[in-house]
Amino acid sequence: MSTVQASDFICILPQIILSGFAILVMVFEPFVPAARRVMLGWFALFAVASAGAALAWTSTLPGTAFGGSVEASFFSIFFMALFLLVAALCLLGSFDYLARDHVQHGEYYALILMATVGMCFMASSTELILVFLGLEISSISTYILAGFKRQDALSNESALKYFLLGSFATAFFLYGIAFVYGLSGTTNLTALAERIHAQSSPPIMLWVALLLMFIGLAFKVSTAPFHVWTPDVYQGAPAPVTAFLSVGPKAAAFAVMLRVFLVTFAGEGAVLFWLLWISAALTMIIGNLGALAQTNVKRMLAYSAIAHAGYVLVGLATGGEEGSASVMFYLLVYALMNVGAFLLIAHLAGTGEHWTNIEDFRGLGFERPGVAACLTALMLSLGGFPTTAGFLGKFYLFRAAVGAGLTGLTVIAVVTSVISVYYYLRLVVVMYMQEGTPQAPSAPMPWPLRVALAVCVAGIFLLGLFPGNVLTLAHLAAMPLP
């Protein structure tokens, strides 16, 4: 271990800023009158913006820090930028939601910042212990966030389930790390890769270690059969929190998967390949079929989130630069459309989220054409219609898969995504073609939410029509992976 230098801190400057501001938010909280607490939210948003600026600076100084345990690379920067974007969007969508549902507390904003710190460490660290710490920081923050509506039984149930099952799953991950250390004597991914590649035939216990780590991460990204918690938790958690945890921790776990499975364990091709192949197929089938029968919009979107994890797994099974780049592109697209959808539902559901049944959206297309058009665009993108980013994202994933010879898996992916069109369009049909008036009282949309939605919808069309630049970035980020 070399001595710690100033440049080491620059490498993790975004995380330092976020942590510092999170603490400040907590310190300020008692001194801010209840009516003004939204100021803390703006303060948190400022923190995210500052972290973004710091990230931009860090990106000009690529390298590793703290004895090679953290890195600043295109890969980590792509993901960290994604997390910051998600955090900013969710913050914008939360200000008025928290006030409406009478849970305007500073802890909320601090927890969002801390969860983001955890996710950033997951994406940027090359040291399994640090990855685990990041995973725990983000998990614990989101456990609390899921139960943030203390008076609400569903929210409490959601938090408890998430916490118990989450702890169960992270234990697998930690157990996997322990095995890795026992077998190779290191937890540094770079060193580990060298030792694995040096051996001609790796011991079977390495596969077990790999599997245990996979289970821990598979829980986070909710792949079948480790998805069972998802519908309950997503439905019960406050909708802006659902927006956050359906995207942030998921993308972070995928970042770890990309790094660990495609780089470190690259030698274990066949075992890993079928593991991912079967998981992807199962996840897509279960997610899409499960969504069909739902009558609650949040629950439907929860199953849709499972299905999308399945699509991303197709990209992981594909591997290589093409596969990894399309995974990263898809995660960005998925973040925009899912965050947009959940934030919009959070607004439409009304006080206490009373109106989340699909039937409650009847006639919305005529009552509030702008809002309905937004939701339609998001649904079309989730369903993968051309001109939206959802289409191109899937297109790149499936094209890479076909290019790598995964025709069977691609067929399953295409068929299940055709099925998915049914439940996405059902919402559109209800809004435009069914008589009736929307159930929730129509409150004007607060402007911070408008901004967040505008970013999501504009992003969907921008990436759907002009993916060039972002795709190049994804390729740059994926280059050192395979």
Add this chain to the structure above:
Amino acid sequence: MRAVQIAGREPGGNRMEILLLFILIPPLVGAALNGIFGRRYSQALVSLIGCGASGIAMIFALAAAWTYSHSAADPAPIIQKYFTWIEAGAFRAEFALYYDRLTLVMTLTVTVVAFLIHIYSRGYMEHEGGYYRFFCYLNLFLFMMLVLVTASNYLLMFVGWEGVGLCSYLLIGFYFRKKSASDAGKKAFIVTRIGDAGLTLGVALLFWTFGSVDFQYLAARIDDATPGYMQGTLTAAALLLFLGAVGKSAQLPLYVWLPDAMEGPTPVSALIHAATMVTAGVYLVARSHVLFSHTPVALAVVGTVGALTAFFAATIALVQNDLKRLLAYSTISQLGYMFLACGVGVFSAGIFHLMTHAFFKSLLFLAAGSVMHAMSGELDMRKMGGLRHKLKTTWTTFLVATLAISGVPLFSGFFSKDEILVGVYEGPLGQHWMFWLAALTAAMTAFYMFRGLLMTFHGPPRVTPEAEHHLHESSSKMTLPLVILAFFSVVTGYVGWPATLGGGERFNAYLDPVFGHSVALLTAENMRVTDHRLSHLALMGLSIAAATAGILVAIWFYLRSTQVPGLLASRFDGLYQLLVRKYYVDEFYDWILVHPLRRLSESFLWKTVDAQSIDGIFVDGSAGLTFHAGRLLRRIQSGNLRSYATWILLGAVLWLGYILWH
């Protein structure tokens, strides 16, 4: 072979980068503003945004032309790459703009005409509903047209191509409550779609063969190939592209949509269906000149279709009584001239005629719109006559345009048409029959245009008393653009003053760096003994004689002995009916295509295939199946925490078993 230059650091390059983008941006912004907020804006603001956007685009087009002409790059093309638009495996399309002398001519023509028509529309659309909608579409159209002419690859050009088609559809059906208007919109959309299918296939074939859709790359690759290499593929690609051009530019046999497109507001007919969009096909052929010059067969098809269309449409125009439809058939005929020019290998003459035609034909339409305004919407020339006393400015400008299109010396049409006739006579692929057909068409053009002029503005008034009561000259908002266009209808011809009359044929020479290589190749490849029996002067004399004959006959028929046309019509009733009925082509298409298709769709596709098979088996069946599967899955989701943990454990154990078994 040819100088390939990509602008980067050389002087003018960076400035061009900004200028080119700024030609495109204003109309797009204008369309967005009027489209989103226009409903709330006042008419004055809507027209300010609409006209302002097109005006700024014109200023930037002028600035770009000036900068390009003073840059070191001229006459080589400047290619400005902005970003990679689509990248998928081997396929790559840049968002890049292409600027050479051809683009310069096209952008200037399009923006100047568009700007004047925007100004005219302020007055014309004043009392119509949907003012903001109109300006939104018009600006969007301008944007798409500019994308079309500045694109640097076929794919980006295709975006503009489809975009102008969309705007054309929206604007033809602008009065969407009127059934004939919305039907005409649909007809235009569907008929041009046939051509677009050809264009798409052509571009796909080019990509499949050469691995790119980039103009410059394709030109270089095709040029480097030995003559005769891949003749079949090149011919197929060229013919498929030409099919797209035939649809868009209303040539035989896909011209049927254009006359019906006159249902749209008159400024639209002037801008889209006369001056700009319909000439996109000519631009496509000219832009693909390298490809076409390597396939004489395809080029011969272009020339033949052009010559036949020019003649065919002119014969129909002879007997039209509706002023706008007369102009529509005349447009088809003139477009035929342009294709004829390209087909015989004198691309620059085709572009020259495109430019002069844009001015005088849009003037004719706008003047017709002014007449229509004065006549409370009447377009039947049999109910007009003697309007020149009441509509002085309209009459004068219409007369200038008529003289121009008839090919009367000193007016622009004379110069461009003469260049085409000379080209057909002497050009690399010219044929004698084409020349005589074109000369005959020229005479007919002069006849029917003067027939229209005389029936509308001269002779005894046949106006109904109530229409006469409203008869008035249009406001200066409308007449000013007419006067400016009349000026252009005269002077644009002078840039191509023929050598025979002591001029320098500057237009031809100006486009030589663009087309010269292809023309030289065609001349070398097709060793046709140039026929010099008729000198240029004699050809010119012939063209003037044709025009004069047409004009004199028209004057004789419609001013001196007005009973003659009626006598002729009854004497040759069969022929007359054939022309009035437009050769029964619409009826023929209905009989052979539309009705069988409709019967097939209704009885077989809808009732049997869709309702019974697809809905019954696939939709309901598969929906039922997936729903039952969904129900089953729901049962797993008990909500019980212990059972969830069990699922996770079960999954872990199963995976572990799989790993160890391996």
